[in-house]
Amino acid sequence: MQARKKYILTAFCACWLLLFYFGGAQIRQLKVPSRRQSEELAAARRWPAWDDEATLKSFVARSAGDGGDVELRESPKIKRENRANVYKDSRCRMETCFDLPLCEQRGFRVYIYPLSKTDKVSESYQKILSSIQGSRYYTPDPLQACLFIMGIDTLDRDQLSLQYIHNVDAKIQSFPLWNNGRNHLIFNLYSGTWPDYTEDLGFDIGQAMVAKASFYMERYRPHFDVSIPLFSREHPQKGGEKGWLLSNKVPPRRKYLLVFKGKRYLTGIGSDTRNALHHIHNGKDIISLTTCKHGKDWVKHKDDRCDRDNHEYEKYDYQELLHNSTFCLVPRGRRLGSFRFLESLQAACIPVLLSNGWELPFSDVIDWSKTVVVGDERLLLQVPSTVRSIDNDKILAFRQHTQFLWDAYFSSVEKIVSTTLEIIKDRIFTHVSRNKHMWNKLPGGLFVLPQYSTFVADYPFYYLDMGLTPKKEFTALIHAVSPLVSQSQPIIKLILALAKSKYCSQIIVLWNCDKPLVPKNKWPSTRMPLIVIKGGRKTMSSRFFPYDVITTDAVLSLDEDTVLSTNEVDFAFTVWCSFPDRIVGYPARSHFWDSNKGLWGYTSKWTNEYSMVLTGAAFYHRYYHYLFTNYLPASLLALIDQTANCEDILMNFLVSAVTKLPSIKVTQKKQYKETLMQQGLKSTLWANPDHFTQRQNCINTFASWFGAMPLVQSQLRLDPVLFKDQVSILRKKYRDIERP
Numbered sequence: 001m002q003a004r005k006k007y008i009l010t011a012f013c014a015c016w017l018l019l020f021y022f023g024g025a026q027i028r029q030l031k032v033p034s035r036r037q038s039e040e041l042a043a044a045r046r047w048p049a050w051d052d053e054a055t056l057k058s059f060v061a062r063s064a065g066d067g068g069d070v071e072l073r074e075s076p077k078i079k080r081e082n083r084a085n086v087y088k089d090s091r092c093r094m095e096t097c098f099d100l101p102l103c104e105q106r107g108f109r110v111y112i113y114p115l116s117k118t119d120k121v122s123e124s125y126q127k128i129l130s131s132i133q134g135s136r137y138y139t140p141d142p143l144q145a146c147l148f149i150m151g152i153d154t155l156d157r158d159q160l161s162l163q164y165i166h167n168v169d170a171k172i173q174s175f176p177l178w179n180n181g182r183n184h185l186i187f188n189l190y191s192g193t194w195p196d197y198t199e200d201l202g203f204d205i206g207q208a209m210v211a212k213a214s215f216y217m218e219r220y221r222p223h224f225d226v227s228i229p230l231f232s233r234e235h236p237q238k239g240g241e242k243g244w245l246l247s248n249k250v251p252p253r254r255k256y257l258l259v260f261k262g263k264r265y266l267t268g269i270g271s272d273t274r275n276a277l278h279h280i281h282n283g284k285d286i287i288s289l290t291t292c293k294h295g296k297d298w299v300k301h302k303d304d305r306c307d308r309d310n311h312e313y314e315k316y317d318y319q320e321l322l323h324n325s326t327f328c329l330v331p332r333g334r335r336l337g338s339f340r341f342l343e344s345l346q347a348a349c350i351p352v353l354l355s356n357g358w359e360l361p362f363s364d365v366i367d368w369s370k371t372v373v374v375g376d377e378r379l380l381l382q383v384p385s386t387v388r389s390i391d392n393d394k395i396l397a398f399r400q401h402t403q404f405l406w407d408a409y410f411s412s413v414e415k416i417v418s419t420t421l422e423i424i425k426d427r428i429f430t431h432v433s434r435n436k437h438m439w440n441k442l443p444g445g446l447f448v449l450p451q452y453s454t455f456v457a458d459y460p461f462y463y464l465d466m467g468l469t470p471k472k473e474f475t476a477l478i479h480a481v482s483p484l485v486s487q488s489q490p491i492i493k494l495i496l497a498l499a500k501s502k503y504c505s506q507i508i509v510l511w512n513c514d515k516p517l518v519p520k521n522k523w524p525s526t527r528m529p530l531i532v533i534k535g536g537r538k539t540m541s542s543r544f545f546p547y548d549v550i551t552t553d554a555v556l557s558l559d560e561d562t563v564l565s566t567n568e569v570d571f572a573f574t575v576w577c578s579f580p581d582r583i584v585g586y587p588a589r590s591h592f593w594d595s596n597k598g599l600w601g602y603t604s605k606w607t608n609e610y611s612m613v614l615t616g617a618a619f620y621h622r623y624y625h626y627l628f629t630n631y632l633p634a635s636l637l638a639l640i641d642q643t644a645n646c647e648d649i650l651m652n653f654l655v656s657a658v659t660k661l662p663s664i665k666v667t668q669k670k671q672y673k674e675t676l677m678q679q680g681l682k683s684t685l686w687a688n689p690d691h692f693t694q695r696q697n698c699i700n701t702f703a704s705w706f707g708a709m710p711l712v713q714s715q716l717r718l719d720p721v722l723f724k725d726q727v728s729i730l731r732k733k734y735r736d737i738e739r740p
Contacts, residue, residue, distance in 0.1 A: 004512045017677045025297055030219075039377065041144055041349075051586050056254075069266045070680075083246065087692070090219075090221065091221075092207055092209075092224050093221070093222075093223060093224050093370070094128060094223060094224060094427050094531040095426065095568070096183060097181075097207035097224065098182065098183060098207075098209075098224075098428075098563070099146070099182055099183050099346065102146045102183060102404055103146035103147070103183075103428045103429075104428075106144055106146045106147075107146070108137055108147070108421075108428065108429070109137055109138070109139040109144050109145045109146060109147070109527055110135070110137045110138055110139065110145060110147045110148075110149060110421065110648060111138075111139055111140070111144075111145030111147070111148050111149070112129055112133065112138070112148075112150075112151060112153075113148065113149065113150050113151040113175065113209055113350050113410045113683055114151060115151040116700065118595070119151060119153070119621060120163075121151075121154065122155055122156065122163050122166070122233070123155050123215040123233045123415070124155055124189065124232075124233045125153040125154075125155045125187070125229070127235075127237040127413040127414075128187055128413060128417055129149070129151070130237060131237060131413055131417040131418070132149060132417060133264065133423070134414070135417075135418060135421065135631070136630075136631070136633060136634075137421060137425075142177060143642075145187065146183060146428075147183055147184075147421075147424065148177060148183055148184045148185070148494075149184070149185055150172065150184065150186065150692055152165055152168060152171055152172070153165055153195060154168065154186050154187060154188050154201065155187060155188060155190065156157075156190045156191045156680065157189050157190060157191045157192070157200075157202050158187060158190060158192065158193045158196060158202045159189070159193045159202070160193050161190070161193075163428075164202075164584060168202065168203040169197070169203040169204055173589040178206075178660045179207040180207050181205055181207040181208030182206070182207045183208030183209075184206075184207075184209065184580045185208065185209045185211060185214075185420075185424070186201070186205055186208050186209070186210050186211070187211050187228075188201060188210060188211070188213070188232055189212075189213045190211045190212075190214075190335065191212070191335075192335075193270075194268065195268050195269065196269065196600055197269055197334050197335055199212075199215075199216055199219045199343055202731075209225055209226065209424070210225045210226070210738035211224065211225070211226040211227075211228050211420050212227065212228065213227075213228050213229060213230040213231075213335075213337045213361075214230060214335035214336040214358065215227040215336070215358070215359040216336060216357050216358070216359065217277070217357045217358070217359050218357065219360040222398035223364065223427055223538055224427075225686075226423055227360060227361050227362065227363055227423065227614075228361055228420060229341060229361040229410055229416065230335075230337035230339060230341070230342075231339075231342060231410075231413065231416065232339055232683065234344075235412070235413055236412050236413065236707070237412060237413045237414055237707075238411055238412050238414045238705075238707030238708075239411070239706065239707020239708035240412035240495045240522060240707065240708070241346065241410030241471075242407065242410065242411075242708075243324065243345075243346050243347075243348055243402065243403035243407060243411075243599050244322075244346060244347050244348050244404045245348040245400065245402075250396070251392070252326070252392045252393075252396035253326050253392065254323075254325055254326045254398065255323050255324040256286070256287055256324055256325040256326065256389065257285040257286055257324070257325070257326055257327060257384070257387060258275070258280070258285070258286045258287075258288070258325065258326070258327040258328070258329060258352065258383065258384065258387055259286075259287045259288070259289045259321040259322070259325040259327075259328055259329065259349075260277060260290075260329035260331065260340075261287070261289045261313065261316060261318045261321055262274070262288070262289075262290060262291075262333075262340065263291060263292075263294050263333070264290035264291060264292045264309065265292075265333075265334070265470060265684070266292050266301040266302065267301055268334070270332055270334045270335075272377070273331045273332055273354055273380075274290055275290075275335075276330055276380050276703060277329070277331065277380070278290065278398060279380065279381060280380065280381065280383060280384055285679065285693050286294065287307070287316060287321060287325075287391060288329065288382055289312055289313045289316060290309055290313065290382065290388070291304045291309060291310050291313040292305075292309065292310070293306070293313075294308050294624035294647045299396075299637065304651075304653065304673065306578050310508060311490075319490055320322040321333065321342070322343060322347040322349055323443070324386075325348065325374070326349070326350060326395060326399075327341055327349065327350045327351075327352050327521055328340065328343075328344040328347070328349035328350065328351055328352065329337070329346060329352050330352060330353050330354065331352045331354040331355065331377070331457040332354065332355035332356075332358070332377070333503070336355045336357065336358040337355075337358065338355070341353075342360075342406075342410055343739065344616050345371075345402045345403075345405060345410060346402075346406050346410075346411070347404040348400075348402050348403055349399075350371070350373060350387075350395065350398045350399060350402065351371070351373070351402075352372070352375055353374050354375065354376070354377045354380065354383075355371055355377070355596055356378075358378050358735065359407075360372075361424065362409060362411075362419055362420075364423055365423055365426075365434070365436060365439040365440075365445065366405065366409070366439060366440065367436060367439075367440045368588065370398065370401045370440070371398060371402055371405055372395070372398075372458070373387065373390075373403045375553050391724060395508070402407055404442060404444070405654070407442065407443065407444075408442075408444030408445070408446065409446070409522055411447075412449045412707060414647060414707065418446055419446065420433075420444060421425055421476060422446060422595055423665070424468070426450070428533065431493065432450045432451050432454060433450055433454070434448055434450050434454075435454070435456070437462075437467075438450075438456065438459075438642045439480070441461075441462065441465060443461055443658045443660075443662075445628065445734075447631070447657075447658045449630055450629060451497060451630070452546075452565070452609060452623060452627075452630075455506075457537050458519060458534075458623070459579040459623055460553070460581040460621035460623060461659065463580050463581070466657060469577065470553055470554060470576075470577050470580045471552065471553060471554075472503055472577070473503055473504070473505040473552050473554065473623075474504060474506075474548050474552050474554035474555065474573055474576075474619065475504075475505060475506050475552045475554070475555050475556065476493065476498045476504055476506070476507045476508065476554050476556045476603075477508045477543070477550070477555055477556065477558065478491060478495070478507070478508070478510065478558045478559075478560055479510050479543045479557070479558065479559055479560060480509050480510060480512065480513055481512050481513050481560065482512050482560060482561045483513055483515035483518075483529070483732070484518045484522060484523075485562070487524075488561065490561045490562070491560040491561070492524055492556065493563070494560070494564065494687060495507060495509075495523070495526065495528075495530070495560055495675040496524055496622070497564060497565055497566045497567070497569065498526075498556075498569060499524070499526040499527060499528065500566040501566050501569050501570050501573075501691050502570070503569075503570060503573050504528060504535075504556075504601060505528055505551070505552055506528050506529045506530075506531060506532045506549075506551070506552070506567070506719070507526060507528060507529070507530045508533060508547070508549060508550065509523075509531070509532045509533070510533050510542065510543055510648050511532050511533060511534040511535055512535060512538045512539075512542065514538075517532060517534050525652055526558075533547065533549065538641045539641040540643075540644050540645070540646075540647040541558065541629070541637045541640055541641055543580075543615075543647065544624070544625050544628040544629065544647065544651060545624070545625060545629055546625040546626040546630075547625075550622050550625070552621075552622070553580070553621055553622055553623075554573065554576060554577075554580070554619055554622070555619065555620055555622050556569065556572075556573070556617075556618070556619050556623065557615040557617075557618055557619075557620070558616065558617055559615070559617070562617045564617060564668075565585070565736045565737070566736070567585070567734040567735065567736040567737050568666075568668060568734075568736070568737055570734065571666060571667075571720055571734045571737060572584055572585060572586070572618075572619055572666045573618075573619060575664065575666050575674060575718050576619035576620075577586060579664055580621055581621065581655075581658070581659050581661075582620070582654060582655065582659055582661060582662075582663055582664055582665070583613045583615070583619070583620045583651070583655050583663040584613065584618060584619045584620070584664045584666060585614070585615070585616050585617050585618025585619060585663070585664075585665070585666065586613070586615060586617040586618070586665070586666060586668040587613065587614040587650075587667045587668075588606075588610035588611045588612065588613050588614070588616060588663075589602065589603065589604050589610060589611070589612040589613075589709050590602075590605075590607065590609055590612065590713070591603075591611050591664075591699055592610045597624045599696075599700050600696075600697045600699045600703055600709065601696060602649075602692070602698075602699050603700070606690075608715055609713050609714065609715050610663075610665055610714060611652075611656075611660075611662060611663075611711040611712060611714065612649060612663060612711060613653040613663035613664065613714050614648045615647070615648040615650075615651050615652075615654065616648065618663075620655065622649075623653065624651065624655055624658075627658070628650075628651060628654055631654070632650070632654065635705075636644045636650060636701070636702065636705060638703065639698070640698075643671065643694050643698075644694060645691060645694045645698065646698035646702075647696065649695060649698055649702065650698070650700060650702055652711065653702045653703075653706060653710055656710040656712055657710035660712070661712060662712040662713065662714035662716070663710075663714070664714075664716060664718060664720070665714075665716070665717045666717065666718050666719070667717060667718070667719040667720070667723060668737075669736060720732065720733060720734040721733070723737065724738050
């Protein structure tokens with residue numbers, strides 16, 4: 001018995017020793033290391049790969065620095081996980097809290113509640129409302145709408161703010177269409193107030209969707225809510241400034257590796273993260289500056305570092321840092337989002353996020369792993385080694401992608417609102433929705449109308465990425481406004497020249513003439529189908545209508561008086577096959593800025609530069625017919641129909657806005673210009689002295705709607721090989737182009 005007790009006691013002691021050994025090892029790991037040890041530990045552990053989507057493992061990193069022992073404690077937003085959910089219908093999804101049949105019945109139309117005389121609307125919310133009213137989805141009739149927007153300004157729900165609207169609950173309950181928020185969308189930039197800054201909006205949202213900045217993942221309802229970026233009241237409603245990469249493409253790395261300049265919070269939520277930022281500042285390639293000199297009572301709360309930090313803070317200019325840094329630190333503020341996020345995107349400064357739990361803007365559709373580095377607030381000291389490990393190729397790719405996302409979705413309030421609406425529309429009509437490839441590749445989801453096609457290969461701007469080449473065939477579309485009275489008219493000669501082309505698969509005559517259509521036997525006989533579409537749409541915009549009869553990707557748009565040889569047509573088509581996303585053709589025009597008038601000007605002079613190729617003789621992809629008809633607002637289409645002018649300019653604006661590239665001019669005989677003048681075949685519109693003035697006005701109207709000037713100047717002209725070389729004409733493929 002004594003032996004048995006001895007063995008039991010020995011085993012018990014051994015267990016205690018093992019427990020003490022392994023427990024002690026863990027305790028030793030929790031000791032506060034020196035700054036050098038922390039950096040070595042960070043370098044050894046590393047972060048997960050920069051493109052890893054998995055969440056970083058959570059643990060507390062401690063460091064000792066000049067300002068004393070600093071602990072990055074548990075993030076305040078992590079603590080909020082145990083709070084009662086601020087959204088009563090937290091399980092809402094499109095299938096449970098949205099009336100989908102209503103949208104299927106009425107189509108996707110958006111209604112805004114009218115404002116009362118007592119309603120105060122902030123500048124930012126007015127930009128949102130104006131953007132919706134200017135969209136193709138807006139309707140002033142609530143009986144035609146399936147999505148409803150409140151006129152009450154809900155952007156700022158901080159009770160301490162002057163923009164805070166009281167008694168929202170009582171107001172929305174009086175709306176006859178409220179229906180517990182079903183099919184309603186609420187916009188919000190700021191929620192909660194001091195000291196907690198919770199996500200509570202201060203009123204019962206019911207089953208409404210929320211488009212919100214600084215969305216916390218635990219509160220975000222996937223495929224129902226929309227996370228939007230935090231933007232300032234100075235953010236432009238339309239257009240917006242271009243990204244900065246245009247002037248700084250290479251080398252991919254800039255003067256500074258990583259920068260931050262901003263407020264440091266002495267107390268309250270968000271202070272832990274920013275108070276530790278000084279630990280990575282080295283004054284050389286990492287500039288991390290904070291100031292506590294803000295707020296009314298900062299002196300009362302100032303610590304030992306404030307004066308030194310404030311002095312260092314004043315040495316650097318924020319814009320200069322943005323322009324000259326490869327990475328920009330974007331730590332959380334009082335809330336998860338920060339103005340620095342959009343500022344970094346515009347500056348092509350790769351955002352390094354320190355905002356645990358933030359649902360990134362438009363996360364349903366945007367692949368942020370190609371643009372940002374997502375860090376952990378509690379692993380601050382690993383940031384320098386992580387960004388240093390990213391190679392130059394990835395840095396350049398990241399920076400280029402910041403420019404794409406900035407221009408496509410974030411450069412204006414209108415784009416932010418449009419992206420929000422398009423995401424919701426895709427959720428409703430899932431059978432005709434954009435895939436992630438469409439959202440994350442040029443030109444971006446806003447220029448892709450999935451009702452045209454849900455297949456990437458049907459869009460011209462994806463050909464290069466997919467290694468596709470266009471089919472070697474085109475449809476000639478001739479716009480006819482004059483009666484056919486003679487077989488010697490230019491339109492007959494044009495049809496005969498087209499009929500000889502080996503690439504032309506069909507010829508369509510769009511008969512917009514007031515005279516009756518001539519019998520079929522009056523038209524020339526051709527080897528391919530000759531189709532005449534007559535009249536129901538006698539408008540200038542009708543030439544760009546997406547007619548079902550057009551079966552080829554390539555469309556050759558022609559005026560009835562165009563004079564081109566078969567060789568000229570064939571050469572232009574071969575050029576278009578190399579640039580299927582652009583307009584390729586003959587007559588070129590240009591725009592310019594008139595500084596005296598402060599307006600855009602239009603010129604038809606033959607110069608070394610051009611920015612437009614007129615559609616009187618030009619190739620383009622048929623998708624642009626669909627985009628022209630369904631993307632552009634009714635006001636612009638009405639303008640060109642009323643003036644019977646400018647439809648060719650508008651098509652150039654649209655294609656350049658999509659591609660961010662100029663049209664392409666191909667060589668032509670001067671006969672094109674001279675013959676038209678000699679024969680007097682141009683319509684009376686061109687002889688009208690008001691015609692040129694109208695085109696000047698059109699350019700400024702179009703630029704105003706697009707928010708910027710999308711046209712791009714070019715000096716490129718493509719000619720056939722051996723064009724005008726002193727060699728035998730028999731050696732040349734397109735022999736007729738240089739013949740008089």
